[in-house]
Amino acid sequence: MLLKHISLMFAQSYDLELHTLRNSSMTIEVAYIHPLCDEHKISDFIFVPFTKEEQPYSDQLQRIPEYKLVTDVSKWQDQLLRGHVLIEADGDVYAFDAKRIISNESPKTQVESAIQGPQIALSEDLKNSINLIRSFYPTPDLSIEEHHIGNMSQTPVSLLFDQRHVDMRVLNQVKEKLIGMKTDMVHAAGELGKLLVDKKKNLFPTILITERPDRIARSIAQGKIVILLKGSMFALIMPVTFFEFMHAVEDNYEAFWMTRFIIFIRYAALVLTITLPALYISVVSYNPELFRVQLAFSIAASRAAVPYPSFVEVFIMLFMIETLIEASIRLPRYIGSTATTVGGLILGQAAQQAGLVSSIMIIVTSVVAISNFVIPISSLSFSMRFLKYPLILLSIFFGISGVAVGVFLYIVYLAHLRSFGKPYFRVNGQLNPIEGDIGQVRKI
Amino acid sequence: MNRYFFYNFACVSFMNLMLFVPYVLIQHRYDGTVMSLVIAPVVGTVLLYMYTSAMSRFPGMGMPDIFRERYPRWFSSMIIGGFAIMWWLSSVFVIVAYAILINRFFNPDANTFVILFMLLLACGYAATRSSLTVMFVLEILLLLNAPFILFILVKMLTDTQFNWDAVHVAANYVVNMPNLSALAAATYIFTGYISMSLYNRLMPPNFQYKYRYIYPVFGFAVLLATFFIPIGLHGTEAVGQYVYIWSVTADSLIMQYGFIERLLFLFLIVFLNLTLVFTMTAWHQAMEFVKSCLPGGKPEVDNHRIPVSNYVIIAVFIVFTLAYMFLVNEKENVRYASYWLILRLFVEILLVVWIFVLSRRRMDRT
Numbered sequence: 001m002l003l004k005h006i007s008l009m010f011a012q013s014y015d016l017e018l019h020t021l022r023n024s025s026m027t028i029e030v031a032y033i034h035p036l037c038d039e040h041k042i043s044d045f046i047f048v049p050f051t052k053e054e055q056p057y058s059d060q061l062q063r064i065p066e067y068k069l070v071t072d073v074s075k076w077q078d079q080l081l082r083g084h085v086l087i088e089a090d091g092d093v094y095a096f097d098a099k100r101i102i103s104n105e106s107p108k109t110q111v112e113s114a115i116q117g118p119q120i121a122l123s124e125d126l127k128n129s130i131n132l133i134r135s136f137y138p139t140p141d142l143s144i145e146e147h148h149i150g151n152m153s154q155t156p157v158s159l160l161f162d163q164r165h166v167d168m169r170v171l172n173q174v175k176e177k178l179i180g181m182k183t184d185m186v187h188a189a190g191e192l193g194k195l196l197v198d199k200k201k202n203l204f205p206t207i208l209i210t211e212r213p214d215r216i217a218r219s220i221a222q223g224k225i226v227i228l229l230k231g232s233m234f235a236l237i238m239p240v241t242f243f244e245f246m247h248a249v250e251d252n253y254e255a256f257w258m259t260r261f262i263i264f265i266r267y268a269a270l271v272l273t274i275t276l277p278a279l280y281i282s283v284v285s286y287n288p289e290l291f292r293v294q295l296a297f298s299i300a301a302s303r304a305a306v307p308y309p310s311f312v313e314v315f316i317m318l319f320m321i322e323t324l325i326e327a328s329i330r331l332p333r334y335i336g337s338t339a340t341t342v343g344g345l346i347l348g349q350a351a352q353q354a355g356l357v358s359s360i361m362i363i364v365t366s367v368v369a370i371s372n373f374v375i376p377i378s379s380l381s382f383s384m385r386f387l388k389y390p391l392i393l394l395s396i397f398f399g400i401s402g403v404a405v406g407v408f409l410y411i412v413y414l415a416h417l418r419s420f421g422k423p424y425f426r427v428n429g430q431l432n433p434i435e436g437d438i439g440q441v442r443k444i
Numbered sequence: 445m446n447r448y449f450f451y452n453f454a455c456v457s458f459m460n461l462m463l464f465v466p467y468v469l470i471q472h473r474y475d476g477t478v479m480s481l482v483i484a485p486v487v488g489t490v491l492l493y494m495y496t497s498a499m500s501r502f503p504g505m506g507m508p509d510i511f512r513e514r515y516p517r518w519f520s521s522m523i524i525g526g527f528a529i530m531w532w533l534s535s536v537f538v539i540v541a542y543a544i545l546i547n548r549f550f551n552p553d554a555n556t557f558v559i560l561f562m563l564l565l566a567c568g569y570a571a572t573r574s575s576l577t578v579m580f581v582l583e584i585l586l587l588l589n590a591p592f593i594l595f596i597l598v599k600m601l602t603d604t605q606f607n608w609d610a611v612h613v614a615a616n617y618v619v620n621m622p623n624l625s626a627l628a629a630a631t632y633i634f635t636g637y638i639s640m641s642l643y644n645r646l647m648p649p650n651f652q653y654k655y656r657y658i659y660p661v662f663g664f665a666v667l668l669a670t671f672f673i674p675i676g677l678h679g680t681e682a683v684g685q686y687v688y689i690w691s692v693t694a695d696s697l698i699m700q701y702g703f704i705e706r707l708l709f710l711f712l713i714v715f716l717n718l719t720l721v722f723t724m725t726a727w728h729q730a731m732e733f734v735k736s737c738l739p740g741g742k743p744e745v746d747n748h749r750i751p752v753s754n755y756v757i758i759a760v761f762i763v764f765t766l767a768y769m770f771l772v773n774e775k776e777n778v779r780y781a782s783y784w785l786i787l788r789l790f791v792e793i794l795l796v797v798w799i800f801v802l803s804r805r806r807m808d809r810t
Contacts, residue, residue, distance in 0.1 A: 198748075286551060292705040398554070398562060401546045404713055405566045408585070408720045412570040415580040418748055426580040427587060429447060436648030438445045439576040439745055 002029045002076075002088035009077055016080075023053055029088040036083040038100040045096065046085065058089055067094040078154065101125045107233060111378060112212050114250045121211040126158055126230045129213075133160060133226075136217035141165075147178050149192065153185040157192070158228040160216075165223035170239055170420045174225050189234035190379070192227065196238070203386070205379040206419040208237040208244060215249050239419035241426075246270070248376035269371035274387045274410075276371075277314050278395035278403045280364050284310040286399030298360075305355035311396050313357045317365040318392075320347065322385070325369065445647055446654050449496075451582050452643065452725070453636030453659055457666045458593070459722045460633050461690045461715065462538040464781045468629040469671045470683050473614055476623040480630045481667055483622055488634025489660040495637050495796045496653040498803035499644045503651065507641035507795070508736035509743070510802060521737040527641070528733035530791055535726035536765050537781040539563055542719045544774055545688060549712055560769055564762045567720055571727035571761075572754040575646055576746040578728045585721045592714045596694065597669060599707060603697055606676045614675045628786040633670070634663045638792060642729040646745050687778060731757045 003018045010016055015034045020027065030046065045066070050057045061067050070079065070093045076086060083099025101124075109121040118136075122129040130144065145159040157178065161171060177196050186192050193207040194200075210216060211234050216226050219237045227236040246266050251259040284303065288296045306313055324343040328336045348366075352359045368388065375381035387410065394402035414425035431437055460466070469477045502510055507527070511520040543560035551559065570581060600606065637659070674683050674693045686692045694711035704710060734757050736743060772780065 287709075289706075290709050291703055295703055398559065399551050400709075400713070401550050401559070401716060402562065404716045405562060405720065408717060409566055409569060411584055412573060412577070412581050412724075415584065416573045416577045418746075423576070423580060425584070427583050435445065435650045435652070438448055438579060438648065439646050440648045 001091075002031060002086060002093060005073070006031050006076065006080070006086070010080075021047070021050055023051055023057070025053070025056065026058060026089060028057070030085060031080065032085040032098065033080055033083070036081070036100065037085060037098040041098040041100075042085055045098070046087065061087070061089055061092075061094055067096050069093070070095045082154075109211055112210060112215075112249070112376065114212075114248070114253070117249055117253055118212065118214050120213065122213060122216075122228070122233050122235055124231050124233055126156060126228055129228050129235070130158060130160075132213045133216055133220075133228075136213045137162075137220055142220065145175075149178065149181055149183070150186045151182075151184050153187065155186045156230040157186075160220060160226040160228065162220050162223060165221065166225060167223055167422075170422065171225060173420050174227075174238065178227075186229065187231060189227075189229050189232045189236050192229055193236050196227075196236070202417075203413065204242070204383050204417060204424070205245070205377075206238075206240065206417060206424060208240040208377060209234045209379055210237060210377070211235070212249055218249075218252070239422040240424075241419070241422070241428075242414060242424055245377045245380035246375065266374050266376075269374040270384065273368050273371035273384060275391060275403060275407065276364050276368050277318060277388050278391035278406070279400070280361065281310045281314055281392060282395040282399040282403055285396075290400070299358075302358040302360045306358050307355070310361075311392065313361050314364075314392060316351075317357050317361050318368075318388075320351075321365050321369050325385075445651055448579055448583065448643065448646070449637070449640065449653065450658070451579075451586050452639035454662070455582060455586060455718065455722055455725065456636030456639065457633045457663055458718050459538060460629075460666070460670055462541050462719055462722075463534070463632065463785065464537070464541070464687070464778050465629045465632050465785070466670050466674060466689050467687055467778065468625055468782050468785065470674065470689060472623055472626040473671075473675070473680070473684070474617055474620070476617075476620045477626040477630070477671065478615055478618040479620055480622040480626040481671060482618065484627060484630035484634065484667065485660050485664045487627075488631050488663060491631075491792065491796045492634060492637045492659055493656060494800045496640065496656060498796075498800040499640050500651070500653055501803040501806055502644065503647065503649045504645060506643075506645040506732070506736075506743070507799065508733055509645070510799065512736065514802060524733045524737050527791070527795065528730040528737075530788065531726050531730040531733065532761060532764075533784055534788070535567075535723040535730075536768055537777065537784060538719055538726075539567065539723045539765065540769050540772075540777055541688075541781075542716065543769070544777075545691060545712065546716075548688070549691065549708065557766070557769065561762075561766065563720070563723075564765055567723040567727060568758040568762055570720070570724040571731055572750055572758050573728075574744070574746045574748075574750075575643065575728065575732065578725055579643065579646060582721055582725055585717050589714050589717050592710060596707065596711055596714070597673075599697055599699070600673050600677065600693070603677070605696075606673075607679060608676065610679050611672045611676045613680050614672065625782055625786055628789040629782070630667060631789055632785055633667050634659070635788070635792060638795070639725060639729065641795070642732050645743065687774075727758065727761055730761070 003020065006016070007018060017030075017032050017034050019030045021030060028050065032042065049055070049060060067087070070076065070086070076093070079086060079095045083097065084095040085098050087094045087096060107121045107123060108119050113119075120132065122132060134142065139162070141162045141164045143161055143163045147157045147159060148154045149157050159174070159178070174196070181195055183195060186195070189209050193205070193209060197206055208219075216235055216237065220226055224237050224239065227238075229236075246263065251263060283290055284299060288300065290296075291299070303310070303313075320343065324340065327339045327343070331339055344366075348362050351357050352362055372381055372385055375384060391403055391406045394406040398405070411425075415423070417424035469480075472480075505513075508520070508524045511523055514520070515523075540560065543556050543563055546559050547554060547556045570578070573581075670690075674686075674689050677693050677696055678686075683689065691708065691711065695706060695708035697707040698705050699707055699710075731754060732743065735753055738753065740753075
């Protein structure tokens with residue numbers, strides 16, 4: 001019965017195992033997909049007890065909770081594809097979980113490393129990740145829900161939050177999004193993050209992607225919601241503010257004043273990486289009198305050999321540095337260093353000597369690139385890489401005032417963003433809880 | 445949430461430089477400005493106390509909501525529309541003056557219209573956002589610019605060329621009777637509280653106006669700086685020859701160790717930010733006033749989806765501002781701004797007294 005059904009349901013494939021077993025008292029039919037399952041588990045739990053007959057096998061099927069009765073025929077396919085073994089005995093069909101998951105065993109942090117902090121990262125297996133998070137956050141209030149996403153991939157997703165601290169409105173919003181999600185496949189945390197956000201064309205990430213269990217535990221304690229995805233080493237944290245993207249976990253571990261200073265440096269670097277190319281254009285082409293005379297002269301002198309306007313120079317250099325960054329991310333680690341040496345040292349030096357770009361421009365480019373790497377979360381540093389181009393356009397047409405207006409527009413855009421209904425970019429001042437926050441007007 | 449009230453107040457009081465307040469004050473420096481400087485804080489403080497205590501009786505309601513609750517629709521729409529025009533005009537003077545300033549100091553070759561258009565688009569985009577966003581932007585930009593404003597002020601006051609004698613001479617004209625245009629200009633600095641006409645909608649129900657004694661002190665300090673710093677740096681006579689008096693004053697200073705040498709550029713960037721912020725809040729308020737005249741549901745303070753009406757109203761504002769720029773030359777802009785300052789004083793007193801009376805009646809009723 002079972003075997004016939006299944007051989008009809010599946011396309012012909014050799015890894016589908018269909019067996020009929022007989023012992024002295026009963027006959028069972030067993031079906032599973034060989035590569036998805038753990039052979040040892042199958043033989044230990046099914047084949048051996050069935051053939052040894054120390055206990056009647058039908059008793060075992062009914063008593064051991066790992067055998068789950070499946071009444072719905074339409075679920076058979078799903079169960080098999082998720083590494084379950086289907087067993088038919090006496091007309092009933094049971095599913096037995098024997099899945100084998102291939103994943104990195106307790107991987108080290110790679111993307112968000114901290115010098116003195118936990119070095120362990122989330123695992124690609126949901127169970128291991130939840131194990132880690134539970135051990136970082138051992139309170140009974142931690143609530144974990146399971147969802148499946150993707151019509152075809154049916155990727156398991158876990159929703160974690162602290163039921164005491166979580167904001168119910170945000171939670172409901174997230175759950176609604178998860179349930180109403182229409183997509184075929186989800187395989188990466190970033191992909192899920194994009195689906196969770198309302199706006200499809202966004203400039204800034206409004207969901208934080210992290211691999212660090214300490215960051216996750218801290219966020220859960222702050223009442224945030226964490227989503228884990230099977231097969232991805234990264235978790236999604238929501239709602240978040242802009243400032244959390246600029247915050248490295250180490251800021252919590254090191255001395256107070258030093259970390260304040262480093263945070264300040266990060267913001268200064270952020271401003272530099274966004275505005276510096278645009279300011280270069282506006283100073284060179286519009287307002288050389290902005291700088292003191294000596295500096296203005298040395299900039300002009302270094303541009304003496306350059307035959308075209310400043311923005312062409314900026315485009316050449318930025319194109320080079322962007323391709324260099326892109327190349328060193330994609331290339332294998334051993335060739336990567338070659339690319340940076342060739343690109344950074346040789347090309348930069350040669351371009352300046354050939355009179356293609358000025359030496360000041362090379363400094364500007366390297367400041368832009370280095371400052372960009374200071375941002376701790378890579379999704380923000382990606383979007384910051386883009387932000388300088390609109391400013392360059394504004395500076396070509398309007399000079400310094402254009403850059404200032406552009407920065408104003410960015411701030412307005414940031415303040416306009418909401419992460420699951422929470423403000424994304426605002427000054428978090430003192431809050432009198434009796435008085436309430438601005439905008440918390442009563443609903444009439 | 446008193447800090448948001450303070451930001452509104454501070455933003456408007458700094459904006460006096462763009463509205464030709466120092467120009468008006470200095471024109472009348474021998475016939476009544478100094479006395480006006482003494483009277484203005486009194487007038488401003490009385491109005492501020494009246495208005496804030498009146499508004500605190502209407503929690504979560506703006507001025508349009510109050511009028512619409514009391515009066516028939518046509519009447520309230522007319523009144524609110526009139527106020528919307530006043531609000532809109534204030535920002536028009538500012539932004540047009542700033543477009544001219546950019547043209548004069550930053551890009552002398554550029555077309556003023558193009559510059560103005562860019563500024564208007566930026567302010568328009570910002571003004572169409574929700575009220576809550578506007579407040580966030582106001583706060584962030586004021587905090588970002590505050591250190592620079594302080595730096596500029598300290599730099600000016602500690603300059604060795606600053607002539608305190610000139611300040612004494614000017615101050616000695618305190619005995620002259622105040623005149624209307626100087627008084628109107630001086631009270632403008634205290635007018636920031638009027639932004640609560642809209643932003644009172646954002647205040648949580650338990651909100652109370654606190655630390656109100658700060659505002660007269662702060663406003664008076666700004667007022668003194670506005671009037672006396674140019675006099676101290678230019679002298680009592682030469683100061684009367686400039687229209688954009690504060691830009692010229694900033695240009696008379698250098699930063700010896702900075703790699704930007706002229707203080708002017710720092711000043712212009714700071715005031716560009718303030719101008720954009722001011723125009724954003726003024727237009728946002730004017731836009732919400734116009735919207736409250738249109739039929740529609742309850743006003744939202746944090747709507748994520750921007751209604752189309754916002755864009756339409758702001759587009760109309762942009763077109764009219766460009767038309768204003770086209771029709772009015774620089775000289776007339778200064779003159780109209782000073783007329784507007786006088787008109788503003790009366791309209792403001794009218795509005796404050798009106799709302800105050802309504803709030804008393806509301807109390808009697810309950």
